[in-house]
Amino acid sequence: MADAASRLRSLAEQVLGTPLPVRVRAWDGSEAGPPDAPALVFHNRRALRRLLFKPGELGLARAWVSGDLDIDGDLYTALEAVAGLVWERGDDARTLAQAVRDPAVRAAARDLLKLAGPPLPPAPPREEIRRPRRRLHTRRTDRRAVSHHYDVGNDFYEIVLGPSMVYSCAYWEDGGTLESAQRDKLGLVCAKLGLKEGQRLLDVGCGWGSMAIHAAREHGVRVVGVTLSQEQAAHARKRVADEGLTDRVEIRVQDYRDVVDGPFDAVSSIGMAEHVGAARYLEYASRLYALLKPGGRLLNHQIARRPERDETAYEVDRFIDSYVFPDGELAPLGTTVTQLERAGFEVRDVEALREHYARTLRRWVVNLEADWDRAVRLAGFGRARVWRLYMAASALAFERNRIGVNQVLAVRTPESGASGLPPRPRTWHG
Template structure:
């Protein structure tokens, strides 16, 4: 039986200080076997004194994130319940960067560390932490390439375990059925539905030339070429993605229809294209570069050509990049989420006409839960394919992201725009989608 007194009660006090709340809705389990907190609450496990040292040296989200990635802290049960309880408490419940601790709060935290014997030097960050933010000009081509490599070049085998056979790393489109995600092959069907929806919105038909910006492992390019008879140029900055995409294209016998390049979208100069898809790519562009992104893609479109921009949006008010957040340090270095209003404003200011906007927020929550389920079901294989820390990063970020979509802090939207000139679409939406 677990102790009801001991280190855990001290940890509960310390974590309450970090979060800026009177109590935490978690059951804390400490390295000495003691427990504290509501008995029926989700469990957060502190496996070593090093966990508290990490929080003391980096109070807030960064310290907790490092402790989790390193395995010093764990959520051994329902990861969604544990992270939901943590994010609902105190400062974590406030959108945007984690507010700094006051001198008094840091002093209280230090005294707790002394009492439980956790004082010591600052532990080295887990090796999976990105150092990209310390080098080069933000959103230069070289720095963007390094950021993309950090996230995507972690092993195609790992991504195959998480994403499933579809190899699509963006929001799927689900039927409005409660048990749909639990059905066999439902994730693959939902991803195919999303890709086909993009093809229909772009009005693809045989003979068209299409650019896929941020083509990933080539799933959209393959579908568009096979089902709609178009020629596709796919560009990515990830060498590992490009390698597998080219193999998939060759295996499908489509090398004469699909070209996969390792190329920055800013260097594409062989337009015009009849249509452009950008699915889950513009989050990497950055607020300062978004107008150039729109201008570049506009310049590559034929008159009357369409661009489909599928992107995550930040719905919780104005905020800038936080270089010390978990996402920036471990997941998407230099990534930025714009609001839907900002994205539409940039597209319209760039001379493109908005034809359609579709919000898919709830769909992404379901998609992320499906990915987490895949990861947990193949945990040992995922660890072998990358590292324990990398697998823990993906579990944390996907679970936390699902909660963000469910709470409405983040959204995801498909914005369809058209270059002036050319043939007008039919008057009613249902006639051309």
């Protein structure tokens, strides 16, 4: 069909009930839409079939990951432009199955299907995880989910994260580098935990060992770091040996639920609790409470979502669950604090770092794009595209206040009531 772009754009606007805020470039080379706007590039009809079969976030993700759909122009501008059509409407809003009752719109939807052509539907990209939604967050399913996300390859993560190898929100100052911001974040965590020489620290979800190494080297503590990722553990152990810290740092491939050699003076959990799941969160908090000495501190660094008016209607992010963090769940900050308190903790400080995570993610995207060809060789075309979309979209989600990230400092306060915290705890920022 000649001028497929104009036809596609016109029909899509009829179905959606709103003008498209982007240009459209179709498989026949035709274009339609605002000349200064970023373009959605439909390399083939299959891209349209993917969007029609799964309207909303999942269809967009499948078309992007497979390479059937691309963006010509600034990625962030394009994602902001389509946010109102995808993320802010929800996957079920105005789908072809329930669209509108207007016969003209139903006719437009039928014409879109004709324009897409057979066959329908296309198979999902091989990077998509499909599994039954039964018995989430067992030890076996958690190992599988962690392996999917973290065992992509240490060399790939070195491209994205840089030398710090810290896969969580940095703590920025104006003019700082990613490495200095990550070092400052680790220092902030250690200050909040009040680490002193000779103490024992449990680092839950220790990643590539950065927190464990920093705490042992800078504060003289003995650290047990646990992860479910074999690749992370191997990399972390090598870094520990290279730093000459094998007498102070032990890295284990172990579920936190299986740690039995407490008590510890402090526990750090940085970017791990998102994997725990709502049904297991009280168990998680109670287990960490039991592993602490009286007076011991927990620093829980965790992404939070905004609460729903009806929490029973909450659904996990389809793209994130299918391609990035299988079985991951975000909770509102208030829910997290409540569960920590139910486990026995006294919550003493909450610090929001939302803008810091947006800046961190944008820096990671810069790193990935700067070494794109090597990243594709290491992780594969589809997986590299998953990470680029996930990090860019997440940066915008933090900037738009759709999600946040918080450091919660909690204490296993002894019966005497002496928390051990300084009278002005925020002096750790000095």
